[in-house]
Amino acid sequence: MSDEPNPVADSSGPHVSQDIVAGSMFVLFGVLGYLFSLQLSFGTAAELGSAFLPRLVSVLLVVIGVGIAIGGVVKSRAAIAFHSPRPLIVVTFCVVLFALTLETLGLVAAILLMVALSGLAGERRGVVTTLVLGVALSLTCVAIFIWGAQLPIRVWPV
Amino acid sequence: MDVLNNLVFGFGVALSPENLLFCFLGTFLGTLIGVLPGLGPTATVAMLLPITFYLPPVTSLIMLAGIFYGSQYGGSTTAILVKLPGESSSVMTCLDGYEMARQGRAGAALAIAALASLFAGIVTTLVIAVAGPPLADIAILFGPVDYVALLTVGLIGAVVLAGGSIVKAVAMVLLGLLLGCIGTDLSSGEKRYTFDLVVLYDGLGFVPLAMGMFGITEIIASLDETGGRGRAMASIARLWPTKEDFRRSWPAALRGTLLGGALGILPGSSATLSSFASYALEKRISDRPQDFGKGMVEGVAGPEASNNAAAQACFIPMLSLGVPPNAIMALMIGAMMIQGIQPGPLVISSQPALFWGMIASMFIGNVLLVLLNLPLIGLWVRLLRVPYTILFPIILVFCALGTYSLNNSVFEVGIMAAFGVIGYVFRLTGCEAAPLMLGFVVGPMLEENLRRSLVISQGNFMVFVQSPISATLFALSAALLLLMLVPSLKRKREVL
Numbered sequence: 305m306s307d308e309p310n311p312v313a314d315s316s317g318p319h320v321s322q323d324i325v326a327g328s329m330f331v332l333f334g335v336l337g338y339l340f341s342l343q344l345s346f347g348t349a350a351e352l353g354s355a356f357l358p359r360l361v362s363v364l365l366v367v368i369g370v371g372i373a374i375g376g377v378v379k380s381r382a383a384i385a386f387h388s389p390r391p392l393i394v395v396t397f398c399v400v401l402f403a404l405t406l407e408t409l410g411l412v413a414a415i416l417l418m419v420a421l422s423g424l425a426g427e428r429r430g431v432v433t434t435l436v437l438g439v440a441l442s443l444t445c446v447a448i449f450i451w452g453a454q455l456p457i458r459v460w461p462v
Numbered sequence: 463m464d465v466l467n468n469l470v471f472g473f474g475v476a477l478s479p480e481n482l483l484f485c486f487l488g489t490f491l492g493t494l495i496g497v498l499p500g501l502g503p504t505a506t507v508a509m510l511l512p513i514t515f516y517l518p519p520v521t522s523l524i525m526l527a528g529i530f531y532g533s534q535y536g537g538s539t540t541a542i543l544v545k546l547p548g549e550s551s552s553v554m555t556c557l558d559g560y561e562m563a564r565q566g567r568a569g570a571a572l573a574i575a576a577l578a579s580l581f582a583g584i585v586t587t588l589v590i591a592v593a594g595p596p597l598a599d600i601a602i603l604f605g606p607v608d609y610v611a612l613l614t615v616g617l618i619g620a621v622v623l624a625g626g627s628i629v630k631a632v633a634m635v636l637l638g639l640l641l642g643c644i645g646t647d648l649s650s651g652e653k654r655y656t657f658d659l660v661v662l663y664d665g666l667g668f669v670p671l672a673m674g675m676f677g678i679t680e681i682i683a684s685l686d687e688t689g690g691r692g693r694a695m696a697s698i699a700r701l702w703p704t705k706e707d708f709r710r711s712w713p714a715a716l717r718g719t720l721l722g723g724a725l726g727i728l729p730g731s732s733a734t735l736s737s738f739a740s741y742a743l744e745k746r747i748s749d750r751p752q753d754f755g756k757g758m759v760e761g762v763a764g765p766e767a768s769n770n771a772a773a774q775a776c777f778i779p780m781l782s783l784g785v786p787p788n789a790i791m792a793l794m795i796g797a798m799m800i801q802g803i804q805p806g807p808l809v810i811s812s813q814p815a816l817f818w819g820m821i822a823s824m825f826i827g828n829v830l831l832v833l834l835n836l837p838l839i840g841l842w843v844r845l846l847r848v849p850y851t852i853l854f855p856i857i858l859v860f861c862a863l864g865t866y867s868l869n870n871s872v873f874e875v876g877i878m879a880a881f882g883v884i885g886y887v888f889r890l891t892g893c894e895a896a897p898l899m900l901g902f903v904v905g906p907m908l909e910e911n912l913r914r915s916l917v918i919s920q921g922n923f924m925v926f927v928q929s930p931i932s933a934t935l936f937a938l939s940a941a942l943l944l945l946m947l948v949p950s951l952k953r954k955r956e957v958l
Contacts, residue, residue: 326893395858428851
């Protein structure tokens with residue numbers, strides 16, 4: 305599936321309502337927002353505390369979230385449609401890996417790793433293409449960020 | 463002629479070698495990235511934000527404005543050549559523009575789009591110069607109470623006039639407000655949602671949030687939709703439009719400009735709204751409405767003029783009131799604050815070089831855009847042919863490195879990744895990121911003014927209906943919300 309994604313075809317997975325998921329997420333954020341605001345002072349009307357806005361917003365989020373989710377149960381219109389979780393996982397992993405390697409292995413290695421890994425996200429790239437892309441991108445970034453902007457970023461491994 | 467003197471002063475600022483260079487760089491980079499499939503103006507501005515932070519305030523905002531209209535224009539190019547609108551405001555351009563391209567008249571469509579945009583851009587910039595300062599003079603009289611009302615109207619208007627589900631947009635605004643609460647509360651000194659992480663004491667970073675929700679999310683979505691492949695594209699035979707094209711285009715461009723300029727100051731995705739309105743208008747008054755969608759040049763000129771006029775008109779509330787009418791202007795406000803400029807009605811009088819320099823640079827930038835685009839169209843076409851599987855790692859590296867370079871913070875790169883995931887999940891569930899960004903930026907302003915209002919009124923919430931300005935604005939917000947209950951309008955909105 306991931307090698308031959310068809311842009312037209314709908315998700316072949318189970319039918320998951322957009323509204324139920326969206327509503328639940330809003331409820332979750334609202335509940336968390338409310339819980340973590342409990343330790344803050346609410347204040348008075350004349351002197352609003354730091355908890356006033358967060359709590360107000362959290363309560364509204366829960367109310368609207370429940371509304372959206374119920375709407376999804378009752379009417380259940382659009383379903384979530386995506387082809388493969390692969391781009392989400394690979395792209396996120398690429399960014400996290402970049403963050404983890406940048407300060408230890410340095411800029412060049414971090415870029416090369418990221419470029420190499422990113423090939424797993426979609427259509428395959430050849431080894432040569434990947435190598436050329438990685439080297440060219442490293443060189444450009446070093447030129448812009450190190451030689452040009454003179455930023456204190458580690459270039460090579462420790 | 464006060465305006466004229468000020469414009470001369472502004473051109474003095476904008477024509478300095480440094481500002482001119484960065485105006486050019488901004489429009490160039492904006493077009494370059496805007497042309498890439500799937501990257502709309504908001505994503506482009508978010509991606510390039512970090513570069514501008516190293517520049518002086520005026521130069522950085524001139525460059526950002528350039529990036530913005532460059533990417534807006536780049537979106538039209540992809541709309542015409544590959545029927546892939548960078549943003550919803552170029553959707554109408556796809557209809558007749560792509561059809562013209564298929565008939566071998568891509569060059570003419572691109573040229574008409576560029577010239578219509580240029581005309582609209584220049585007219586609207588003049589409007590900003592004339593209307594901005596008086597509006598700011600009025601806004602200076604606004605107290606905190608009125609500002610609470612103004613920000614509320616802005617948020618509600620943005621939600622109501624944007625496409626998609628209103629309820630979800632409201633929820634996204636609220637989530638943005640909640641995220642805006644993270645960090646040290648200024649008046650009590652209490653730490654909100656920081657989980658004892660020192661990096662969160664100053665609040666959630668604006669750049670990682672924007673880059674994650676617009677940049678990273680966009681990459682993931684594009685990869686999933688196309689599998690990393692490019693798209694089929696029309697070829698360009700002849701650049702210059704015919705006399706007949708010109709004769710039919712200019713009235714359409716004029717009408718589009720008026721429509722876009724008038725609708726543009728409304729909050730929300732007014733550029734989209736006005737391009738739809740312009741297309742509908744052209745189709746209605748045309749003597750051959752049946753040919754729309756089959757390559758009518760009016761269908762390109764009108765909407766293109768209209769969306770550009772509206773896009774520029776968004777600067778009016780941003781510059782003269784400090785209220786962002788949409789996500790891109792929210793990014794601009796964020797950039798201003800990072801530069802140490804407090805957005806609001808005082809910007810024009812306290813930072814004349816910024817306001818007038820930016821306006822003058824918009825004239826220059828709009829001309830540069832045409833000079834840049836027509837001869838370089840071959841370059842953009844070649845860029846469009848680069849497969850996405852090569853492009854996206856480049857964008858990814860620039861996003862990650864750009865975020866990191868702000869504070870040398872690995873944590874912020876992680877935040878960006880997290881919001882990339884959150885943004886993607888929201889996108890899958892039909893929730894747009896723009897309202898969240900708006901809430902995030904407006905939140906702290908709203909809270910501060912709310913507090914000040916209530917201190918002044920000694921805790922009396924009635925104060926918001928006692929001030930005539932605020933009462934009017936709140937009535938307007940209520941009317942906007944009620945308007946959405948009208949069934950016929952609701953249906954029309956869902957088409958958008």
